[in-house]
Amino acid sequence: MESGRPAHVAMLATPGMGHLIPLAELAKRLAARYSITTTLLTFASTASATQRAFLSSLPAAVSSHPLPPVDLSDLPPEAAIEARMSEECTRSLPAIATILSELRETTRLVAFVTDLFGTDAFAAARDAGVERRCLFFPGSLHSLTLFLHLPDLAASVPGEFRDLPEPIRLPGCVPIPGRDVLSPLQERASPAYGVILHLAERFLEADAFLVNSFDAVEPEAAAALSRSKPGRPPVYPLGPLIQKADSNGGGATGTTTPDRLPRVACLEWLDRQPARSVIFVSFGSGGALLAEEMRELALGLELSGQRFLWVVRSPADDAGSVSANYYDAESKKDPFAYLPEGFVERTEGVGLVVPSWAPQIEVLAHEATGGFLTHCGWNSTLESLVHGVPMVAWPLYAEQRLNAVMLAEGVGAAIRLPEVKEKETIAAVVREVMVGEGKGAAVRAKVAELQKAAAEGLREDGAATAALDGVVENWVGKN
Ligand code: UDP
Secondary structure, eight states, X not given: OOOSSOEEEEEXXXXXXXXXXXXXXXXXXXXXXXXXXXXXXXXXXXXXXXXXXXXXXXXXXXXXXXXXXXXXXXXXXXXXXXXXXXXXXXXXXXXXXXXXXXXXXXXXXXXXXXXGGGTTHHHXXXXXXXXXXXXEEOSOHHHHHHHHHHHHHHHHOOSOGGGOSSOBOOTTSOOBOGGGSOGGGSOTTSXXXXXXXXXXXXXXXXXXXXXXXXXXXXXXXXXXXXXXXXXXXXXXXXXXXXXOOOTTSOOTTOOOOTTSOOHHHHHHHHHTSOTTOEEEEEOTTTOOOOHHHHHHHHHHHHXXXXXXXXXXXXXXXXXXXXXXXXXXXXXXXXXXXXXOTTHHHHTBTTEEEEESOOOHHHHHHSTTEEEEEEOOOHHHHHHHHHTTOOEEEOOOXXXXXXXXXXXXXXXXXXXXXXXXXXXXXXXXHHHHHHHOSXXXXXXXXHHHHHHHHHHHHHSTTSHHHHHHHHHHHHHHOOO
């Protein structure tokens, strides 16, 4: 490694804590293992208190540089998240180029890393003279494979994916039913479809793919992507990159608001529950159910007889869409008003319902937690696996259905709920994952195995560490 100035990396984190957190974890690993410093470029649209608190909690080696706000007021209010993110990135390209040029002057800038919504910035990085340009893919290797094949699929599949009579077969992947392909790809005529295709077409401009996954959770996809293919950048599975649990529950992903139980209270409640007895129910930072689904879920949890900790938000029918809370996790209305009458009273002592947000990592790390009913967001999935918590899959949008396919049909770390969610089925699946002797026992055993594999990969001699060594060697040469 060149002596003198430490190597420096610029990372572009497009809106959403789900992108920022794993990138920041990567930056922390770069600092701790190789003394590489990082500047995180962030967008104004997520300059929330949550993001500010998170950024200020990072070590000194990881600094941040907010991009100047861009005007998005001309976008229609119903514009999809993907379209918004991509547009914000495109309009920020001049600022990104300027900042990268400045960093080239003031630091030993060795690489530019962007998450998947920032692939348009590769050209800006090249123009600014940054030699190495990498794509950080915050999802699974299955999702990455789908993105890599998307330009071909778009050309060869007639009509909509959901109408395909047979599942899509991709190298190393569990067969993917057309309706489980990413939600923004479900309407060809939609702007979101065009955005995703446009981003995917730029993937090959990267020098390398840094992926937040690990071999054991999708071994065949990992094997397929590890074989070199002309024209495709090498793939480095660096995961699982997740935040560490903070014992007092003050994780940086949450903020305190008056309408919320102090987060420590739900951990205190967990302290009083028997080991592995509670199912945690949460739909990520933005997911919301339909009112009817919320009702069935409540009744299903009650019927299951299992203890539960449920993070509730007002339903999507009222909030506007299933991803209505993406930029702001706060429930739009009082979510308790949508619970069945008498539910909170009847389940007192067995269940705890908290509005909007819970310190998820601390909950998953808690010994009382024995299951996770999840929307299968990739960060949630990794957090569950790292803490050895088996899952009930209830995917909502984005790439969550694909993750659910991989978890339930592939590695066997989850049981997926059927399309129509009725209280009896919810109760049966929850019970099976928590205490069942059939499929549930197999899922619990598999998750324990994956927990071990995840920890081993991150050790000094582990696969994720070796992969990161390979990435850094490309940036700065052999030590
Ligand atoms: N999260 C949390 N508390 C909540 C909901 C979410 O701490 O009540 C965190 C969770 O730990 C994860 C992230 O928010 O790190 C959600 O990311 P994921 O990729 O699972 O889903 P998304 O929010 O992008 O749909």
